[in-house]
Amino acid sequence: MKRKFILGAIAISVAGIMIAGIGILLHNEQKKTELKEHKDLVDEVWQSVNREYIEPTVNNQDWQAVRNEYLSRSYTSSEETYKAIQEMLELLGDPQTQFLTPDQFEAITTDPFGIGIFLTQDEKTGELKVITSLENSPAFAAGILPGDVIVKINGQSTQGVDLYEGYRRLQVPESNQQVILTVRRRQKELEFRLTIDKWELKSVHYSYQSRPAGSIGYIRLSILSADGAKEMRKAIEDLEKKKVSGYILDLRSNPGGVLYAATEIAEIWLSEGIIVSTVDRQGQSDIRANNRAFTDKPLVVLVDKGTGSASEILAGALQDNQRAVLVGTRTLGNNRIQSVKKLKSEDGSGLSITIAKWQTAKGEDIYNLGLTPDVELEIAETKQISLSKEGAWGTPADPQYAKAQEILTGLIKKQN
Structure with missing residues (x-):
């Protein structure tokens, strides 16, 4: 019995070793x-x-x-x-070529507009700067301005935070209806409490404005969305029925969007000429207007430092082809084209990669330089804030709009 017990114990021990060994192998x-x-x-x-x-x-x-x-x-x-x-x-x-963690990729693909802020990362300081706050958004309503530096998000410092992590932190959980932003504006820190309500992003707004020298069609293009060209055609068709004499196209605080939307909208205004040249690994190719313009009436375009990327393509094409007069301030200067894609990994991570750049119709590389308006006119910060609070952008109270109206009136008289 004793021997059997010992043999049994040995057998159990051997089995235990075998099981442990299998566990190690599996690990x-x-x-x-x-x-x-x-x-x-x-x-x-x-x-x-x-x-x-x-x-x-x-x-x-x-x-x-x-x-x-x-x-x-x-x-x-x-x-x-x-x-x-x-x-x-x-x-x-290249700060625009970045790996995106699963949380970051989800943040920019499931809620691309969030609180309505578009950011860029300063290549020298690494700071997160506001390109623009979209019209009707919580950020716009709070008074966030282009050029503001995001110092804290909900009390957390943004020092060392990259662009896409910044977007992730700006996501609003369903349980929290407020975002607290601390921004630096002219060396002074300001705190904004953004109340998050549902808001609608509409790419095109337009209105008919009667003036003694001739009626004006005012078109505000907030962002270059996939259906932007369709909405622009509809706006012009309606305004043409009302016999407008000229147009003001407002591209201020337009951060860009879909590249083909920019070229399609340019063709609505341009009969011929180069719209933009793209440069990638294979070389350079030109995109040209193809005689599909909806109107040849006088046009003035409003731009500012929040006018970036694809909206700069549109503004540059109209300026270089002498189709429009640009009024406002120097634009952002972002002519890089990114592809954002999900990687094959099952963890949900992604990649933003610079695949091309674009040049203006005249072959200019505007990276970090921007477009220079034909007529430069700055609006003071205090005035910008009051225009936002009063909803007075695109009215005679708006100095850049007033200048555009003055120039357009002269162009209409000259044409007549």
Whole structure:
């Protein structure tokens, strides 16, 4: 009996060792699988840059050596992998090419307009700056202005926070109906409490305005959405029926949007000429107007430092082809084109990558320079705030609009 008991105990011990051994093997296999998944994600980002990034030289990096280095590392967590990928992308020296964590990717794809703020990241200081606050949005109602620097979001410092993390932090949980923003404006910190209500983003607003020298069609283009050209045609058709003599197109605080919307809207105003030139890895290509203009009546375009990206394409095309007079202040100067895509990884992460840039019809690269208006006119900050509070943009109380109206009146008289 004693011997049998001892043998039984040995058998149980051996079984225990075997079970423990299987557990170790399974754990090791799981670790190998996880490591492969981490490295696959690193390699997918590397391959995307290798195939799609605007510069074939990849900022003069030995890109193959970079791949070898980052794939030779061991990764034990998603956070470690994400950090390594962002570190790899920083070698490009392009703040607009960034890895997006699952939370960041979700923030910009499920709620792209949020509280109505469009941001940019200063390449020198890394600060988050407001390009514009969209009309009718909580940010617009609160008085957030282009050029404001976001210092804190809900009491948390934004120092060291990149652009897409900034957008993620601006997301409003359903349980909280308020966002507290601390901004720096001319060295002074201001706090804004934004009450979050439902708001509608409409890309085109227009009105008929009767004037002694001739009636005016005022069209406000807030953003270049996918259906922007359709809405613009509808506005012009309606205003043409009312026999307007000329138009004011307001592109102020328009952060851009869909590139093809900009070129389609340009064709509504232009009969011929180059609209924009795009430059990518394959070279340069021109997009031209194709004799589909809806009207040839006089046109004045309003721009400011919140006019960016695709809206600069539209303004630049109208200016370079001498179709319109630009009034306002120098524009943003963002002529880079990004592709934002979800990566194959099941974790929901994504990538924003610069795939091209554009030049004006005259071949100018306006990056960080912007377009210079034909007539420059600044509006004081105090006046901007009062115009926002009173809803008086695009009225005679608006100095830039008043100047545009004066210039348009002269153009109408000259045409007649």
